[in-house]
Amino acid sequence: MNKAELTEAIASSADLSKADAKRALDAFVDATSNALKKGDRVALVGFGSFSVSNRSARKGRNPQTGKEINIPAKKVVKFKAGAELSGKVK
Numbered sequence: 001m002n003k004a005e006l007t008e009a010i011a012s013s014a015d016l017s018k019a020d021a022k023r024a025l026d027a028f029v030d031a032t033s034n035a036l037k038k039g040d041r042v043a044l045v046g047f048g049s050f051s052v053s054n055r056s057a058r059k060g061r062n063p064q065t066g067k068e069i070n071i072p073a074k075k076v077v078k079f080k081a082g083a084e085l086s087g088k089v090k
Helices: 003-014 018-037 083-089
Strands: 042-044 048-055 058-061 068-071 074-081
Touching: 003 018, 018 042, 018 048, 074 083
Parallel strands: none
Antiparallel strands: 042 048, 048 074, 058 068
16 A cells, blocks of 8 residues: 555545545654654554664675675664554454
8 A cells, every 4th residue: 555545545534535634644754753753652552653773783795796894873763563453464
């Protein structure tokens, strides 16, 4: 499902116009992004939680040449599904 399909699904499910559903989805993405950028955790009960984790620097290999390379440390976003979402997927 892409963003347009998700917007359409939200609009039909919540009885909103597609424009209102798109604005709501964009607001959710912006609010979640800003919270994660500050290092906060975003938890949606029953759905799951988004958090930021630090990945340390490490050594890797270039698969084409086999040469060792340094992979820098970075922050990564993690999502952990909630129990209700996990139950619906099974």
